[in-house]
Amino acid sequence: MDKFLEKIVGFTQKRYMKVLMDGFMSIAAVSIAGSLFNLIKSIPIGAWQTFLATSGLGTLLSIPVSITSDLMAIYVVFAMAYCLAKSFNRDGFAAGIIAFGSFMILTPLTASSTAVDPATGERLVTTVQNAISLSAVGSQGIFLAIIVGLLSARLYVFFLDRGWKIKMPDSVPSNVASMFENMLPGGATFIVFLAIRYGMSLTSFGTAQALIYGILQAPLMKVGGGFGGLLIYMVMIKIFWLFGIHGGMLVNSAMYPIMAAATAANQSAFAAGLPAPYPEWAYGSAVCAGIGLLALNLLMFIAKSKQFKALAKIALPTSLFNITEPMMFGTPMIMNVILGIPFILSPVISVLLTRLVMTIGLVAWPTGASSNMFIPSPIGMALLNAHWTGFVWGLVLIVINMALYYPFFLVADKRALAQEKESEAAE
Incomplete structure (x- = not known):
C-alpha cells in the first residue's frame, strides 16, 4: 500500500501533471473575476433586475463575463x-x-x-x-x-x-x-x-x-462532466485524504480540464440567459467544499475530551470559510477508521440531496455563475442560485451532516477521553 501511495504522489509531481495544475491555478483569478460580474447581475431583486435591463448596465456587466468564459x-x-x-x-x-x-x-x-x-x-x-x-x-x-x-x-x-x-x-x-x-x-x-x-x-x-x-x-x-463525474471526484478526494495525501491537489490535477470546461460553459450560458449545461459543477464546490468538516467542528463543542474541545475553538474560524486543514490534521482524519466513514459519505449524501431538492423545486437551480470556494457554504449557495433557498439549504445541509457525523463522533470522543484518562493516570 505504501509503495502504491508513493507512486500516486510521484505521479502528481510529474512535470506535465504539475504544469496542468499550475497552469489552471494561474488563470483562476480571471475566472473568478468574471464570476463576480455574474454574481452582481444575478442578485434576485426585482428592482435591480429592472434597472439592469432598462439602463443598459446589464449589457455592460456582460462584457467581463464574455472576455473570460x-x-x-x-x-x-x-x-x-x-x-x-x-x-x-x-x-x-x-x-x-x-x-x-x-x-x-x-x-x-x-x-x-x-x-x-x-x-x-x-x-x-x-x-x-x-x-x-x-x-x-x-x-x-x-x-x-x-x-x-x-x-x-x-x-x-x-x-x-x-x-x-x-x-x-x-x-x-x-x-x-x-x-x-x-x-x-x-x-x-x-x-x-x-x-x-x-x-x-x-x-x-x-x-x-x-x-x-x-x-x-x-x-x-x-462521462466526467455530469452528476456521476462529480460524485467520483468528491469521493476520490476524501479517500486520498484518509491515506495522508492531499486529495484536492491530486484529483484536481487530473480533473482540472473538465472542471474548467464545465465552469466556462456554465458562465457562457449564464451570460446568454440560458440554463447551466453542467449545474452539478456549479453547486458541487459550495455543497461539499467543507460542510462535512464544519459540521464535525460544531459537534466538537459538546465533546467531553479536552482534545476535541480545544480543536473546536481553534478550527472554527477557518472551518467557516471552508479551510479544512486544521480539522484534517487536528482531529486527525488521516487513517481515522471511525470518522472516515462519514467523511466519505458526507459529499455523496450532500450532493444527492441537493440534486433531489433542486429537481423537485424546493431549491432553485444554479444560474451558472461560480463563486470562490472560501465563501461560507450557505452564502456561496445563495450566490450560485441567486435565491434565498440556496442560503437556507446550505444551513440545512450543515444540520444533516451533523446528524451524519454524530454517532461516529460519540465513539471517537469516547476513545479520545479514555486515552486522556490513561495518560493522566500514567503521569
Whole structure:
C-alpha cells in the first residue's frame, strides 16, 4: 500500500501533471473575476433586475463575463505554455506568445450567424469570412488549448536546445537579443502547426477544434462532466485524504480540464440567459467544499475530551470559510477508521440531496455563475442560485451532516477521553 501511495504522489509531481495544475491555478483569478460580474447581475431583486435591463448596465456587466468564459481557451493556451517553458528554465512569456500564435493558426477564420426569416420563420445560417467563432476560443476549445500549449512550448524548448537561434553579440541589449533568439524557434513551431492545420483540412473534421472536441472533449464531458463525474471526484478526494495525501491537489490535477470546461460553459450560458449545461459543477464546490468538516467542528463543542474541545475553538474560524486543514490534521482524519466513514459519505449524501431538492423545486437551480470556494457554504449557495433557498439549504445541509457525523463522533470522543484518562493516570 505504501509503495502504491508513493507512486500516486510521484505521479502528481510529474512535470506535465504539475504544469496542468499550475497552469489552471494561474488563470483562476480571471475566472473568478468574471464570476463576480455574474454574481452582481444575478442578485434576485426585482428592482435591480429592472434597472439592469432598462439602463443598459446589464449589457455592460456582460462584457467581463464574455472576455473570460468566452475566451477561456486563449488564457489556457498561454498559461500552459508559460508554465511548461518555465519548468525547463526557458522564457515563459515567449513560449506563451508562440503558443497563442500556434493556437490561432489552428483556429478557423470563419463564423456562422443564425437569423430567423420574419416572413417564413425559417432559420437562415450565414457564414462570415475572416471572423472567429467564440465557440472555438471558449469552453469548446479548452482541451485543444491544453494540447497546443504543451506541444508548442515543448517544440520551443526542443528547438532552443538544438541551438536553433540567432546569437547576438553581448553588446546588444538583452530584450533585443531575446527577440532574435526566439525568431527561429517560433517560426519553426508555426510551420509545424501550419502543417497540422493543412492535415486537418483533409479530414472529415475539417479543423483541429472539431477533431479534439469530437473525439476527446465531448466524450469526456459526458462521462466526467455530469452528476456521476462529480460524485467520483468528491469521493476520490476524501479517500486520498484518509491515506495522508492531499486529495484536492491530486484529483484536481487530473480533473482540472473538465472542471474548467464545465465552469466556462456554465458562465457562457449564464451570460446568454440560458440554463447551466453542467449545474452539478456549479453547486458541487459550495455543497461539499467543507460542510462535512464544519459540521464535525460544531459537534466538537459538546465533546467531553479536552482534545476535541480545544480543536473546536481553534478550527472554527477557518472551518467557516471552508479551510479544512486544521480539522484534517487536528482531529486527525488521516487513517481515522471511525470518522472516515462519514467523511466519505458526507459529499455523496450532500450532493444527492441537493440534486433531489433542486429537481423537485424546493431549491432553485444554479444560474451558472461560480463563486470562490472560501465563501461560507450557505452564502456561496445563495450566490450560485441567486435565491434565498440556496442560503437556507446550505444551513440545512450543515444540520444533516451533523446528524451524519454524530454517532461516529460519540465513539471517537469516547476513545479520545479514555486515552486522556490513561495518560493522566500514567503521569
